[in-house]
Amino acid sequence: MDEFDGLGRSFFAQDTCLAQDMGGRPAAFGDFASLLRDVPPTMDMKEYYRLRAQEYDGIYQVARREPEIAELKAWLTAHVRGRSVLEIAAGTGYWTAVAASAAESVTATDLNPEMLSVAEKRKLGPQVMLLTADAYALPHFARRFNAGMAMLWWSHVEKQRQAEFLAHFTSRLEAGASLLMIDQIYTPPFSSPITREDEWGNLYTVRTLASGIRFEIIKNYPTDDELHAAFATVCDDISVMRTKEFWALSARVRPRAL
């Protein structure tokens, strides 16, 4: 995703070249990486993010994105003010920190403890709890939350599991809760190229980590109509805003049928 530079190359691949050019990494590292180029990519998303945890925040350190990230931070802060937030796929806690500055509480979950260890270093405050949990098998909490958020996550949800995921996520939220999501717009040459489409219409891309290990991951880029159709299964008042490289969706969770 964001690890792509203006030429469509990955930062990681580029870093590898620079390190070699500058003598920053042993030549053997480059040899290993070039050997791995011929190995078919792994398809394990959990493992991809586990290995990427220490490198992940690079996506937020891209100068051209600063104005729209600031806009999205203001959008999020306004939507979570005073609320109890359940966050799934929180990653390194970049958006957790933004929400924590205005929310009453944030329970931030992720499948990878390695990601949450990075979040822990942010010193997010006593109103934030970090918890390892699968977005498709969330724990039962003592309370229901009045806001749910998932950032840069929807693109990784298989189309055939979107309804299941939304029903499950909103089952942990109150009727009338806010549902908030931010994700990426396909913006060549910055986005990593789409490599294939499956029978469900899911799109895939290949990412390369600093080690040279390659992963094929699902990365969908929904239209506004697709977002409205998917979220209408559980929400009202759906609104989608688009910046240059991101979309942000807010919606209100409908009361559940008994």
Ligand SMILES: C[S@@+](CC[C@H](N)C(=O)[O-])C[C@H]1O[C@@H](n2cnc3c(N)ncnc32)[C@H](O)[C@@H]1O
């Ligand atoms: C693109 S990152 C988003 C991180 C963070 N929300 C952000 O916007 O910076 C996707 C995250 O999903 C997590 N993840 C992958 N599969 C998951 C699952 N089944 N349940 C919960 N989290 C998962 C990964 O560990 C990773 O932290």
